[in-house]
Amino acid sequence: MAANQDTFARLQQDILLLQGFKPASNNVTNWHGLEQIKTAFPNNIFPTGAIHEFFCTGQETVSASAGFISGILSSLLTQQGAIIWISTGKMIYPPSLKAFGVNPEKVIFIHLKNEKEKLFAMEEALKCDAVTAVVGQLNEISLIESRRFQLAVEHSKVTGFLLRQNPRNQMTSCVTRWQITPMPGEGNDGLPGLGFPKWDVQLLKVRNGKQGRWEIQWQSGKFVVTPKYNFERELVRKIV
Amino acid sequence: MEKRYVAIWFPHLATDWFEQQRPDLKNNAFVLSAATHGRMVITAANPLAQQLLIREGMALADARAICPSLQYFDDKPGLASQLWQRIAAWCIRFTPTVALDPLGGILLDATGCSHLWGSEEAYVLDIINRLKARGYQAKAAMADTIGAAWAITRFGNEMIVEKNKQLGSLISLPPEALRLDENTIARLHKLGLSQIKSLVTIPSASLRRRFGPLILQRINQMMGKEPEFIEPIIPPEPYQVRLPCIEPIARIEGIEIALHTLLQQLCERMQKEGKGVRTANFKGYRVDSKTVGIQISTSKASCNVKHLFHLFEMKLSALEPDLGIELFLLEATNVEDYTPAQEEFWKESPALNDQHIAELIDRLSGRINPDAIQRYLPAEHHLPERAFKKAGSLTEQSTTQWQTNKPRPILLLEKPEKITVTAPIPDYPPMNFRYKGQFHKVVKADGPERIEQEWWIEEGEHRDYYTVEDEQGCRYWLFRAGHYDEEKKPYWFIHGFFA
Numbered sequence: 001m002a003a004n005q006d007t008f009a010r011l012q013q014d015i016l017l018l019q020g021f022k023p024a025s026n027n028v029t030n031w032h033g034l035e036q037i038k039t040a041f042p043n044n045i046f047p048t049g050a051i052h053e054f055f056c057t058g059q060e061t062v063s064a065s066a067g068f069i070s071g072i073l074s075s076l077l078t079q080q081g082a083i084i085w086i087s088t089g090k091m092i093y094p095p096s097l098k099a100f101g102v103n104p105e106k107v108i109f110i111h112l113k114n115e116k117e118k119l120f121a122m123e124e125a126l127k128c129d130a131v132t133a134v135v136g137q138l139n140e141i142s143l144i145e146s147r148r149f150q151l152a153v154e155h156s157k158v159t160g161f162l163l164r165q166n167p168r169n170q171m172t173s174c175v176t177r178w179q180i181t182p183m184p185g186e187g188n189d190g191l192p193g194l195g196f197p198k199w200d201v202q203l204l205k206v207r208n209g210k211q212g213r214w215e216i217q218w219q220s221g222k223f224v225v226t227p228k229y230n231f232e233r234e235l236v237r238k239i240v
Numbered sequence: 241m242e243k244r245y246v247a248i249w250f251p252h253l254a255t256d257w258f259e260q261q262r263p264d265l266k267n268n269a270f271v272l273s274a275a276t277h278g279r280m281v282i283t284a285a286n287p288l289a290q291q292l293l294i295r296e297g298m299a300l301a302d303a304r305a306i307c308p309s310l311q312y313f314d315d316k317p318g319l320a321s322q323l324w325q326r327i328a329a330w331c332i333r334f335t336p337t338v339a340l341d342p343l344g345g346i347l348l349d350a351t352g353c354s355h356l357w358g359s360e361e362a363y364v365l366d367i368i369n370r371l372k373a374r375g376y377q378a379k380a381a382m383a384d385t386i387g388a389a390w391a392i393t394r395f396g397n398e399m400i401v402e403k404n405k406q407l408g409s410l411i412s413l414p415p416e417a418l419r420l421d422e423n424t425i426a427r428l429h430k431l432g433l434s435q436i437k438s439l440v441t442i443p444s445a446s447l448r449r450r451f452g453p454l455i456l457q458r459i460n461q462m463m464g465k466e467p468e469f470i471e472p473i474i475p476p477e478p479y480q481v482r483l484p485c486i487e488p489i490a491r492i493e494g495i496e497i498a499l500h501t502l503l504q505q506l507c508e509r510m511q512k513e514g515k516g517v518r519t520a521n522f523k524g525y526r527v528d529s530k531t532v533g534i535q536i537s538t539s540k541a542s543c544n545v546k547h548l549f550h551l552f553e554m555k556l557s558a559l560e561p562d563l564g565i566e567l568f569l570l571e572a573t574n575v576e577d578y579t580p581a582q583e584e585f586w587k588e589s590p591a592l593n594d595q596h597i598a599e600l601i602d603r604l605s606g607r608i609n610p611d612a613i614q615r616y617l618p619a620e621h622h623l624p625e626r627a628f629k630k631a632g633s634l635t636e637q638s639t640t641q642w643q644t645n646k647p648r649p650i651l652l653l654e655k656p657e658k659i660t661v662t663a664p665i666p667d668y669p670p671m672n673f674r675y676k677g678q679f680h681k682v683v684k685a686d687g688p689e690r691i692e693q694e695w696w697i698e699e700g701e702h703r704d705y706y707t708v709e710d711e712q713g714c715r716y717w718l719f720r721a722g723h724y725d726e727e728k729k730p731y732w733f734i735h736g737f738f739a
Contacts, residue, residue: 093649
């Protein structure tokens, strides 16, 4: 039986490899606290060189997702590196990225209105292996286009993030699908004020991994999973 | 455009150089000599020696007989021509077209250059004075033709010959001014034709019969009736390659091959010269004698065939071959120095100044509006919408720090939007607000953070910013414009969304 387990584990590894999940070839050493949710991912590693999809509903959830993505970017972005951020309007406020550990000078913003142009820019950026990560605020994307993105990143090892607001098509080939909702922050030991940004992070889909739901806050330059809240009993919260 | 030429002549080039090396020689008569046919012959004499009637070509022994105190030195072979070429290269500062005069001296094509010095006199004087400052005696003159300028420099006294007035200044010059061989000149003198004046009145047919066609050509060149060309020392070579086709090309595959061939030729040359393309034109000359073309530009000088080809490829559909293109022409209109970066085998961490990122930006700006691609640097302003500025280039460094001590929203509305609020007491955050028809009850709030208007840029009310959180946990950035006032209710705005 033990031998079978071993065989299964090995086969599982092989399948993962074939599906584009390379073992820890990336040298991200400091995940800024994201290790706490790593059990959800295949090989216990946050999949870099893949496309991550974030579902948003309004400006509030877009900003929460942007904050969460910036936190991840800060781990991906080593001393040198570049990020391409394709946005719809000039909404992302560059100075605020600094609070999430991303140097705004390393981000090249591309402000586009036309969805077709955004798709073109996103694909070109994902193909360029000199880029660390690409964030795209793309609402509508078809299965074929998401396949193209996935093929591009498998070759270039760029990590892609898609911010999708009220998407109609939910059939995509993205590796993960997230939903980030803002949560009421906890004051610092009962002190007045807002406290740290806090999110209800739902991992709705992850290929070859486990779904999950955490309460994460961004605190002093890293993610902190606060275990107080138990989502298992709670019904799915209404999103604003 | 009417041409203007300057001829420069150095009467004592080699001796000037010797005087520079040994300033004590300035007050002495000295000559340079070299051995020819078993005797020492003077090759150059300084002005003091020339006053003693010592001439070039004289035997050194004769000269010493005339002047026993004459100092003499061995001439350095090739010295004069070396100096001559060096000064010609230096003269590039006056005009881009500098040529060596085969008879010794320098010719400048000064067309359209002298206005930078104010006037033609100032231009020629500057040349003479600058050469003098370097220790070289020079004579220079400006005229409409090379022949006239050359003649005036050596045999005339004027500095500027007015436009179309060369005949008056030239007719009294000796026939030597015509740049003819010695035999012809000797024969002219023998015939009593000691001035150009007497030559120009003779019918050209008789002149040709007696002295050959050269004399007519020289006279015509001097008068501007026949063109004369000079060979610049630095030939301006345009970065241009062309590909004529035997058969007209009308298919995209053919055009692609032509483009690739031309790019390879151009890039090979640029690579050797350490240059890179900033803008380039690809033109096709069609059978129906029309020209079609496309243009590309890069954000960083590049001589990468693949990259440039890709940039052109995106625009190739705009090139209409119609019945076919006979001649392809590729020209780099803007060229910059290019320092090739060493290729890395194992790239650890890509950087912004990476060639690949510059190429990516080029590819993107080929299709989308280049203004849409932006990078931001911090700016020293408190007002949030002015706290950052557009970076001029991919590698521009910031001069200040990003401010992180104050909370700033991750999404900032381009223009603050008006909201209706219920605010209890002056300077307290609102209890609730309504934005886009949605009612938000404020649970927690931080603030206020007062940001004053920058009066030197814009007049207006100051802003009191509050960070508020509603029941759902969504965080907003609101502000009240101006002071709280009982009579005039201040307006409230929403300006951003926190993460």
